Amino acid sequence: MATINSLEQLTENKFVNLFHVEGENKKGHHSNYFVASRSKTKDDLMITTGKNVADGVSIYALYGENKDKVVLVRQYRYPINTYIYEFPAGLCEPGEDYREAAVRELFEETGLTFHPLKPDPMYELPRFSSVGMTDESVAMVFGYADGEISDKYQEMSEEIQVVIADRDEVRRILKEEHVAILAAYQLQHFLHDEDPFAFLNI
Structure with missing residues (x-):
């Protein structure tokens, strides 16, 4: 496993910050790595804490009397300077339960009321969005x-x-639009599974 020799915070922003990591892997290769993070300080980084805590939520919500439609958002994103289809999503407030965050975020983004399921926690564990850079x-x-x-x-x-x-x-x-990877994988199953949530075994 690599050794981190130094860690420097480069920005102080509200929603995302940039950190410089200098380290050496077990092959002896030295790296200058830049990490974007939702953390406010370097003391909050997973590099420092070793803890994987959900920064935010992505909300997979079925809609309609027959639960045969899915709620998406088409959102403008500056990094690609165009619109992309995504699941509704948002950041968790400090100390906020992630399901409560999902209810709040879906309402804020769409006006809809969200009724979360309670599957095996394995399906809801926080996962990394793009670990090569954040x-x-x-x-x-x-x-x-x-x-x-x-x-x-x-x-x-x-x-x-x-x-x-x-x-x-x-x-x-x-087929035709820009789609966030997390949504795209789930939507592929939505197309072909009679019950898109059958895998949750609830």
């Missing part, structure tokens, strides 16, 4: 949504269109 960890929360779509609870910084997609629209999106 220690960000996200819990996937599964459940059902109902209510009416509204954008009045979205933040001014957000440019989000709520999409309630049936299987035909999901197929089109996967």
Whole structure:
């Protein structure tokens, strides 16, 4: 395993920060590595704590009387300067349970009410989003949504269109649109599984 020789915080921002890591792997190769993180300080990094705690949630919500539609958002993202289809998502507040965060975030982004399922915790453990560049960890929360779509609870910084997609629209999106990887994998199963949540064994 590599040895970290120094760790320096380069920015002090609200939502994401950049850290410089200097280290050496077991082959003797020296690296200057840059890590983006949701952490506010280097004391909070997983490098320092060794703990994997959910920074945020990704919300896989089925919708409709027959639970045959999925809630997506089409959101503008600066890093790619265009729109991408994603699951609704957001950051957990300090000390907030991730399922509570999912209920809050779905309502804020879509106006919909979220009813989370409680599967085996294995399915909701925080997973890393893009570990080559960040220690960000996200819990996937599964459940059902109902209510009416509204954008009045979205933040001014957000440019989000709520999409309630049936299987035909999901197929089109996967063929023609930019899709976040986490959503894309689940949507592939949504296309082909009669009950998209059957794997949860609830």
